[in-house]
Amino acid sequence: MKVSVIGGTGFVGSYIVDRLIAAEHTPRLLVRQGSEGKVVQRDACEIVPGDIDDSDALKEVMSGARAMIYLPGILREFPSRGITFEAIQYQGFSNALEAARDSGIGRIILMSANGVDAGATSYQRTKHHAEELLAESDCQWTVFRPSVIFGDPRGRMEFCTQLKHQLVDPPIPAAVFFPGLNVLAAGKQEMNPVHVDNVAQAFVASVDTPASYGRIFELGGPNRVYWKDIIRTIAWASGRDGKWLLPAPAWGVRSVAKVFQRFDWFPLTADQVTLLMQGNIANASEIAGMFKIDLTPFDSKHLDYLKDPGRAIHG
Ligand SMILES: NC(=O)c1ccc[n+]([C@@H]2O[C@H](COP(=O)([O-])OP(=O)(O)OC[C@H]3O[C@@H](n4cnc5c(N)ncnc54)[C@H](OP(=O)(O)O)[C@@H]3O)[C@@H](O)[C@H]2O)c1
Numbered sequence: 001m002k003v004s005v006i007g008g009t010g011f012v013g014s015y016i017v018d019r020l021i022a023a024e025h026t027p028r029l030l031v032r033q034g035s036e037g038k039v040v041q042r043d044a045c046e047i048v049p050g051d052i053d054d055s056d057a058l059k060e061v062m063s064g065a066r067a068m069i070y071l072p073g074i075l076r077e078f079p080s081r082g083i084t085f086e087a088i089q090y091q092g093f094s095n096a097l098e099a100a101r102d103s104g105i106g107r108i109i110l111m112s113a114n115g116v117d118a119g120a121t122s123y124q125r126t127k128h129h130a131e132e133l134l135a136e137s138d139c140q141w142t143v144f145r146p147s148v149i150f151g152d153p154r155g156r157m158e159f160c161t162q163l164k165h166q167l168v169d170p171p172i173p174a175a176v177f178f179p180g181l182n183v184l185a186a187g188k189q190e191m192n193p194v195h196v197d198n199v200a201q202a203f204v205a206s207v208d209t210p211a212s213y214g215r216i217f218e219l220g221g222p223n224r225v226y227w228k229d230i231i232r233t234i235a236w237a238s239g240r241d242g243k244w245l246l247p248a249p250a251w252g253v254r255s256v257a258k259v260f261q262r263f264d265w266f267p268l269t270a271d272q273v274t275l276l277m278q279g280n281i282a283n284a285s286e287i288a289g290m291f292k293i294d295l296t297p298f299d300s301k302h303l304d305y306l307k308d309p310g311r312a313i314h315g
Contacts, residue, residue: 002026003207004061004105006052006096007071008045009038011156012111012149015200016069017041023204030061038156052092058099067107067207068100070130075123076261076269089126094133101137107213108139109203114147114218114282121271131216142212144202146219147282150298151196152305159193160234164306166267168235173246176228177253179277186247187228191280192220195296198287205291212290220282222295227276230298237303250277 003020007013008029020027021044028046031039039045050057052072062068070093077084093110100108116128134141150160167174176187199219206212225233228245235243254273260266287293296302 001067001207002028002046002065004028004030004065004068004100005071006030006058006061006069006092007073007111008069009035010071011151011153011158012196012199013071014038014040014154014156015151015196016071016203017045019197019200019204020207021045023207025204025207028061028063028065030057040154052088052095055095055099058096059103062099062103062105065100065103065105067109068096068105069109069111069203069207070096071111073111073113073123073127075272077122078262078264085122085126089123090129090133093130097134097137097139101139106138106140107207108134108137108141109206110134110141110143111203112143112145112216114145114220114280115275115278116145118278120274120278123271123275135214140210140213142206142214143216144199144206144219145216145282146194146199147191147221147280148193149196149199150193150303158196160230160237160303160306163231164234164238167231168238168240168243173244174231174235175248175253176231176245177250177273177277178247179250181249183247187226187231187245189227189276189279190224191227191230192222192224192282192284193230193298194219194221194282194284195298195302198293198295201293202287202291205293209290217286217290218282218284219287220284221298222284222288223297223299224281225298233298233300234303234306237300238306 003025005027008017017027048061112127116124178186254270257270261269
C-alpha cells in the first residue's frame with residue numbers, strides 16, 4: 001500500500017523508508033527544499049516537495065495513501081527562525097492529520113518519545129498534546145514512544161555520533177551530571193537505547209497490525225545502561241578507551257545553558273539537561289512480543305559506525 005511519510009529524510013525516517021519498501025509498501029515522502037539528496041531508495045519512493053506548513057503539499061503527499069506516518073521532531077528550538085516545538089511537533093502534526101483525514105486516510109502512526117507525560121519541558125508537552133489530538137480523532141491510530149535511538153546515522157543526527165563529537169573527541173574530561181550535591185550519583189541516569197532498525201521494524205509492522213490500533217507503545221532496547229557507561233562505551237567503540245569523566249552539578253550546567261542556549265555553538269539546552277536527569281527507560285517487552293522483533297543490544301559491537309569518521313556528524 002502507499003504510505004505517506006512526513007520526516008522520511010531524517011535519521012529514523014530513512015530506516016522506516018527502507019523497511020516500508022522491504023515490506024512492499026510505497027513510501028510517499030514530503031521532502032523539504034535542500035533535503036532531496038537525503039532520500040534513500042529514491043526510485044522506489046514517490047516524492048512531494050514541501051514543508052509541514054504547506055497545506056497544498058500535505059494534500060498532495062496524502063493523495064492515494066492508506067496510512068500516514070508522522071516523524072518530525074526537534075531537540076532544540078530557534079524561535080527567531082520559526083523553529084519551535086509547537087510548530088513542528090504539534091501544529092505540523094495537526095496540519096498533517098487534517099490533510100490525511102481530508103484524503104480519507106484512517107490509519108495514522110505518530111512518533112512521540114518516552115516520558116512525554118512527565119510534561120517537564122516544551123519538547124515533552126508538545127509531543128503529548130499531539131498524542132492527545134490523535135487519540136481524540138476517529139482514526140485507527142498508534143503512538144510510539146522510544147527511548148534514545150542509536151544506529152548508523154548515515155550522515156544525519158544521532159545521539160552516539162553527537163556525544164562522540166561533543167564529549168569524547170575533545171581532549172578534556174567528559175562531564176557527567178549529578179543531582180543536587182550528590183556527587184556519587186554522577187552519570188547514574190539509566191537508559192535503554194533502542195536500535196534504529198528495531199524502531200523502523202515496529203513502525204512498519206504496525207501499519208497493518210490491527211492489534212496495535214488505539215495503543216501507545218514504548219520502544220526500549222534490551223539492556224539498561226548508566227549514562228556514564230554510555231559515554232565509556234562510545235569512547236571504547238571510537239578507539240578512545242580511558243576517557244576521563246568529570247562530575248558536574250546539573251543545576252550549575254542548567255543555569256549556564258539557560259544563558260547560552262540561544263547560540264547555535266552552545267552544545268545543549270537547559271531542557272536537555274532536565275531530560276537527561278530524568279533517565280530514559282522504556283518498556284522493551286511489548287514490541288518484542290507484539291511485533292516479534294529481536295532487539296539489538298546497546299554495546300560497542302553495535303557501535304562500529306563510530307570508527308568511520310566520514311559518518312560522524314558535526315553539529
Ligand atoms: N533520535 C532519537 O534518539 C529519538 C528518540 C526519541 C524520539 N525521537 C523522535 O523521533 C523523530 C525522528 O527523529 P530523528 O532522529 O529521525 O530526527 P531527524 O533526523 O532530525 O529527522 C527529522 C525529520 O523531520 C523533518 N522535518 C523537520 N522539520 C520539518 C518541517 N518543518 N517540515 C517538513 N519536515 C520537517 C526533517 O526533514 P529534513 O531532512 O528536511 O531536515 C527530517 O526528515 C522525532 O520526532 C524525534 O523527537 C528521536
